[in-house]
Amino acid sequence: MEKAEPHIVVEDLTVAYASNVILHDLTFTINRGDIFIIMGGSGCGKTTVLRSMVGLLQPTRGQVLYDGLNFWSAEHEEQKNITRKFGILYQSGALWSSFTLAENIALPLQQYMDLSPGQLKKIVSLKLALVGLAGFEEYYPSEISGGMKKRAGLARAIALDPEILFFDEPSAGLDPISAHLLDELIIELRNSLGATVVVVTHELASIFAIGNNSVFLDADTKTIIAAGEPRKLLSESKDPKVINFLTRGEGRAQEVIR
């Protein structure tokens, strides 16, 4: 591993809907090139943290720094420059249903770049090929399967060669083989693009397969109760909630992790 260089720093982040505090005082650092996992049980606010990190939900307190620049106190133009570096895969794929897959991928490229139609077509084909969907340019999202939608969503997420990739429950709704292939794709994209990857998930197989750092969110205390490399947490954490989660409630003696 190269020397760790902080890429994203979250400091004292507190998020609330009106007076209802969802999470408070979250502090963690994500290094460049990390595959960072935000994990926890259902309803602990994982997606809420992600929404705060990508600029969809303003925190009530705290900051999110990208290369040292606080997103939430930045000017509008600076915020746009930061989000330009993001690639986000939403839980459902969030493809625009009235666009073909090619149009879905072309839109961010047209928004930010001045490319000729020929170049645009080549890039779109490349992105679809990277996620194993070569030839599906003219399909509409309603004509492809759930797993293909996820991959098409990923192709759109990597359209602009992002520095940071965010994944919200990437394996949700996928069969184990598709989920495994998607995990491999995430690792491969990180390795080849050199991107920093932030994954929100509760899928243990994915957590252990791809994560090299993580935080564990707790719904009761509404904050982080454990942080570190997932496998280390599995073997070293003393928190019963963390052990329970990482061993699917079976305890450390009966670990079923490969």
Add this chain to the structure above:
Amino acid sequence: MTTAGDMQLGEKAEMTLVRLPDSTLTVRISGEWKLGRQLPQGEEFRSQIESAETVSRITFNTQAMTGWDSGLITLLLEIIEIASEMHIAVEKDGLPAGVQRILALASAVPERKDARRETGRMSFLDRVGAFAIFLWNSMLEMLDFIGEASVAFLRLLLGKAHFRPSDLLLTMQECGAQALPIVSLISILVGIILAFIGAIQLKIFGAQIYVASLVGIGMVRALAAVMTGIIMAGRTGASFAAQLGTMQVNEEIDALKTLGISPMEFLVLPRMLALFLMMPLLSLYADLMGILGGVIVGVWMLDLNFMEYSNRTRSAVSLNDLWVGLFSAAVFGVLVALAGCFRGIQCGRSAAAVGEATTSAVVTSIVSIVVAMAVITVVCNVLNI
């Protein structure tokens, strides 16, 4: 042989082809290869390699490259494709590890043979034929839907239909009481417009008092029902289509079917009944509001006496006019509900399909209202009603 990109930020992107004595061609890539700047294209490589002497191997040298993104990958894929066409071996060792991995990833899953679609244009006759088949199928589906709705209605009369009474009451409230403000506004304005237009002509003959007859008969017999029908088409019919369409997208209708619950009885019937019951009431209310609009013009603009206006209206409007108006309203109610529910149930499984269903519901409702009104008018004329 050199081609160069423009000079922007960083070093300019350059591709230089160097021929070695052993028929190897080295592609030397230098500068910053990032999208958004003018990068050398595959066509340039093709023209240069085709004009060159025999090449048996292509290698890469990227030592002078300072940055890359998808812009470089697309060029490399083109070079590999061209080399493959010309049966030239390509050695990727000289490329950065990340680039090699992306190239491997891009070709890891070969394109499925049947995946790519023909996007050619259909001939005129093909399109006419396809449209005719589409229309025929739509008509069959519509008839099927009307048949199913009739069966559901019969089951209701026999006391066998299953739906929640609360749904019926809620829909009645939504399409009845909650529509009163918009029905009031439109009806008063239609009454005023009708009175104004009539007044201009009737004043010439000094027959302003007949404005009351014009507005009274016009509103009670036809316009109140038509205007209420059109308001309901835009307001309630569209809402039915959007509701049922979204339920289709979310597989809620599938869930009903698999539970053995008929969507026709559970979803369509209460909506149809609600509009069937509420439309005549709304139309009656629109009659009064339209006449009120006429009164406003008659009393304040034409200096008619209120009692005079009222007596004229009473003597002009017959009970038959009222029955025709109320009957038309009930028919329009059923048509709007049928169109809205039909388009909603027929909806595809995407956000765009919901939009199309909504538009289609409104268009179908309005067209069917106008056609039904024409039929009712002709029939009433033939029967001297």
